[in-house]
Amino acid sequence: MKANPSRRTFLKSSLLTGTVPFLPTASTWPDAWKTVNQPVVPDTSAETKSLIGPYGPWAMSLHSQPTLSFRNTRWKAGQLARWKQEALNKSRELLAAPSLPAIPGVTVDRTFEYDGLHIEELSWQLPYGRPTKALLLKPKNATGPLPAILALHDHGGKKYFGYRKIVKTGSDQHPLLAEHQQEDYSGRAWANDIAKRGYVVLVHDAFAFGNRRVRYEEVTGLTYGPLKTADKTEDGSENSEQIETYNRWAAEHEHVMSKSLFCAGTTWPGVFLTEDQVALSVLCARNDVDPQRVGCGGLSGGGLRTVYLAGLDPRIKCCVCVGFMTTWKDFALHKSFTHTWMTYVPGLPRYLDFPEILGLRVPLPTLTQNNRQDELYTLPEMEAADQQLRAIYAKAGVPDRYEGRFYDGGHKFDATMQTDAFAWFDRWLRKAD
DSSP states (O other), X not given: OOOSHHHHHHOOXXXXXXXXXXOOOGGGOOHHHHTTTSOOOOOOOTTTOOTTTTHHHHHHXXXXXXXXXXXSTTSOGGGHHHHHHHHHXXXXXXXXXOOOOOOOOEEEEEEEEETTEEEEEEEEOOSSSSOEEEEEEEETTOOSOEEEXXXXXXXXXXXXXXXXXXXXXXXXXXXXXXXXXXXXXXXXXXXXXXXXTTOEEEXXXXXXXXXXXXXXXXXXXXXXXXXXXXXXXXXXXXXXXXXXXXXXXXXXXXXXXXXXXXXXXXXXXXXXXXXXXXHHHHHHTSTTEEEEEEEEEEETHHHHHHHXXXXXXXXXXXXXXXXXXXXXXXXXXXXXXXXXXXXXXXXXXXXXXXXXXXHTTTTSOEEEEEETTOTTSOHHHHHHHHHHHHHHHHHTTOGGGEEEEEESSSSOOXXXXXXXXXXXXXXXXSOOO
């Protein structure tokens, strides 16, 4: 993630917490616990420091080996189906995703052509909140059912915008969107580019983004600190200064939203999962889509959503997770402050490491793309996550269906990475001529 003010607004979060088990007697404490009261020599290395100081080794000792990891020797290679079912059941339980509603009616608000593409502006109403706005793109004059991509937009510290961050629909693009695409996507609207290759592409506003965002007037009870709304307004002009003010406010509001979702008995990843599954259902139900050839992918927050959607919904036949692959250790000890509250599922690290959520989709094809200098993660833990996924696919007997690729540079989905990602989708979703 680039080091600019709007980005740094996004790099605020809090350490995942869970229920602490009853303490054993001192004689049975794990060795790591016994070091807590010992003198500690600070380690200033960015790759190894603990953001919670001497409590780091103790915290990581609580669940050093997730009990449902397919890498555990208790699971044999021939028990893949049994492991997947048990791990999926536990993941769904802890995600506590809202129940999937019936596929909503979809309204086509506008159709037009741009840059060789047929484009539809769509909307649908969920049982709560404002309508979901979406964009559908496909090659002009395309015929027959096509493979499809559910393109998942990023977070980027820009919650005023949703799907618009990865599309382009005309020459009058908002300057903040043009800047965002230049910084993170080599100046490209990647959803447009993959649609041109012969895909039906759907991009929708995620929960709390774009048209689904929380407005000031809807939370007038917030009267203190950075969440104060009395001095803020949205007049519909899409003034850049107003948008950036909103994005800073929305970053602070994530604390409120996440705590409220926990208290309501759900999680932010769970809400993402349900809403992304609704969008997937909308896409798969179209006559111009082959539902057996549907993939998903995205950068950063889109990569996060890819982990949960592709990991838990087998309708995703191929996925590309970009700039969001590391371990729970990395989140807990090194990089929790660089991540949104949208990442965490309390209790899940007891059962699966973070890469293993995506590994639940084995043997379906999976590509992860990582940047070696990505400031959101440490390189050793990105490499450890890659090794975990390789081990899962190798144990399942399908090592060729997973690839983890590393690139130079910071947090991005640049032209080179897009070329590789599109080729991966083509390999698994396009029919041979």
